[in-house]
Amino acid sequence: MSVKLIAHALIQDKQAYLVIKRSVTKRGQANVYPNYWDIPGGGVEQGELPRAAALRETLEEANQAITITGILHEDSQFDCQKQTVFTRLVYAAHLKEERPVLLDPEEHADFRWIESLEELEGEQIVPYLYSLIPTISGNSQ
Template identity: 45%
Template sequence: MHNLIAHALIQNEKGEILIIKRTLIKRGKMNYEGGRWDIPGGTVEPMEFPSDTAIRETKEEVGLNIKILTIIFEKSIRDKVKKAVFTTLIYRGDVIGNTDIVLDLEEHDEYRWVKPKEILEMDNNLLVSYMKELIQQL
């Protein structure tokens, strides 16, 4: 089984990156990597292009409309327990129109705009697994 996940990296005019903190509980269940900082994104639905997933998830999770510029990161991992491969694609996205953040509080309970250097200085336990590798490639 192969699972595809797509995210959007969004930077403001100061070069700061939008990060969002995952809730510990999501719809009554433990949230995967709950309590860690991530960027908007989620699972690609059947017959959906990954770039469209990044756009949709950004709108759902933080209320922003974005346009996709380019793919900037890809990482695959094999989960032997789940007998599945998970591939994460990350796109650079630009905000279109309104820049007000409106969090989906079922999934994320906090957001911040941070400089890439600040992310690299954060404790690994506070970030989703791919975050520092992504930032180092920017």
């Protein structure tokens, strides 16, 4: 059995959160959660700390330099087929500076700044975001 760490950043700028839409394929392979809205993040590399991975992934995936202010969420799942425990860490983050969002088209198809998940109504959203991004009423689901 192996363990894989995944680090994400929930970026808040004023009252909005950055979400990015996963592409159907990722570097020629079927993507996990294709066409789902997610937040920047990815695998922690060998010898890398999770915080550093969240910073790196956010820069690589969305061209955003961020400051991490704390940890918001942790969850773990066991993948029987891969015999791997996947642990996700989500950090709270703010922008260091105003920059254009530039996506890697091999990984993501679109982005939006949203204030609530209702703005994505009718679209697919990765499940863990429901506990992180507020609804219009200001409460998380």
